Amino acid sequence: MLLDINDAPEKSIRIFGQLIDIFEEQSINPTPLNYFIWYEYYKGDNPKFRQEMDKILSDPFGYNDRLGRRLYDEYFADDDDSADNEFDKALKRLISLVIKKMNIWSDKLAQQSEELDKFATSLNDPNIDAATLKELTHTVQSTVTSMQESSADLQKELMSSNEEITRLRKQLIEARAQVMLDELTEVGNRKAFNIAMAEMMDSAQASGNPESLVLIMTDIDHFKRFNDNFGHLVGDSVLRYFANTMKKSKLENETICRYGGEEFAVILSDSDLESAMERAESIRHNIETAKLKRKDSTKELGLITASFGIATYKGLEETVDEFIKRADDALYLAKEQGRNQVKTELDLEAQQAAE
Template sequence: MLIDIQDAPEKAKRIFTTLVDAFEEQNINPTPLNYFVWYQYYKGDNPKFRQEMDSILHDPFGYNDRVGKRLYDEYLTDTDSSSSEFDRAFRRLIDMMVKKMNAWSDKLETHTQELDECKSQLSNPNLNAEQVKAITSNVLNAASSMKESSMAFQNEMSQSSEEVKVLRQQLIEARSEAMQDELTEIGNRKAFNNAIQELMFDAQDDPSKLCLILSDIDHFKKFNDTYGHLVGDSVLRYYASIMKKSKNDNETICRYGGEEFAILLANSSLEEAQKRADEIRLGIESAQLKRKNETQPISKITASFGIASYKGEIETDEDFIARADEALYKAKQDGRNRIILETELPEKAE
């Protein structure tokens, strides 16, 4: 019984995106029960449970599988029956896992009692050979039965683990899709916001090596009005494909909004960023795009670029973006189809 993340409500997708990160950061075993406990924690529908979980996370010993089982038994065995289908499906998976664990525990207890009884019988010094043989046979049968139960339990757990792996992969893919621009298939604004925060943090030792290129397709509104939005969408896709085709490993490419795009370059100088921007500029300028079933190319397409480098902790991401945006604005003011570095901007009065 696999749970399809694509059928989950948006809130569930957001929660699972968060808990996948939490599992990685805190080295939590990705068991179905742990997924459910943490899912309910982030969902926040049970104040007492959430308060208990907060206390555990602040405790030096923190969260572990044993604590998760206790929390599930104490707080989560009677979740609201009005929850979504996704919640109910996930809950069924957890209930099935708990039943298997309890059944295995019962079998283990039975086998242990059988072995204890055999041990007690063997302590009798007056046993004859036939009695010892019979007790030994019972011990072997109990051990064999225990082994079979153990193997069956391991197989069941392995199968459930595979379901969790599939679920986790679906969650990762859902997170990736949530960060992707549907039209151009590059990162969206949310992906950009996340990336710039991470890269700014990583660049603290040498901030100037983090560069931002903002680019904007020139006269795009006029182009849309002339040829229609379908052709406009094709141009956006083509522009994104030019950037993706020559993308380097140190680049994060995103659609910043409308016809504006952003590239974050780690470990790059302004000069290297300028060279990269010019490569893209020439690529779109030389494009010979044609409408379907037409031989005549559509109007020439150009783009303008503004580039800035990060200044470190003294500025916010908004400051960083604003300087690249100012350079882009100047590129448009100066005639478009050009690149302006922040170093070319007029100095501001103190």
């Protein structure tokens, strides 16, 4: 039975999604057996196995293929097919088949090696005659050929199993990408935003220049009127157009996400406040000059504008929520002062000082 990501519970998808990154970071062989061992580790259903894995991972030498095989033999080889979902059952059957093939090949190799040892002993006999030598030579050739065939069969089986895992990995990458995408606008969703913010804040802090991370929060002015006057389908079209406008001029160092409703976020790494202001102003201008019409009419939808708020990351002294709030507060300041404009944390500080 082929592994199918559609049969996997949400927890399994999350775990395998993690393993894709973990295997690359730790240079772990992406074999079916290793995927199985690490999947079971993160699933956490076997406390004794998990404790031993914890010990192995705390050791300077860490995990390797040999340890993976021993762990399988000790904790999973004799388990019955008691998984509670089809995905886990198919995964266990795949690993059992791989291990069975490896055991058959290992037994054959041991038997053939024993035969070669006997032949070597016979060849050392000083009284060996020509006929016996010829017979032994033929037998050795046959044994070597058999070993080569067995090895080729095993490689073929392992390749098939690895292809299965590769196919699963591709499915998981695609599934993970879909989970992180906003269906309507096809930019990152709120989950993608949260993950990107956490990763980029860590990177900016580690670089020693946290202010190189800049956040732009933006939303469409008076968006409710599009829904009220033209219906939600037109409102959705406006959101898509706004997202596409940002995507068309997207920079290499930025991540665009839909934060919620008509509000979007643009995260810029290796940037600064001035560059972010230029980027926000460019988006604002492109939206303001757009002339959108309904598909079923020549009537224009009217002026579309957006407001923007910008903040730079202050480092460990502030949380992600505080960072977002400063950009949001700058956005609300832009709306309070007439909309269709860009405001930054500096404008916010100036207003607070004047109050």
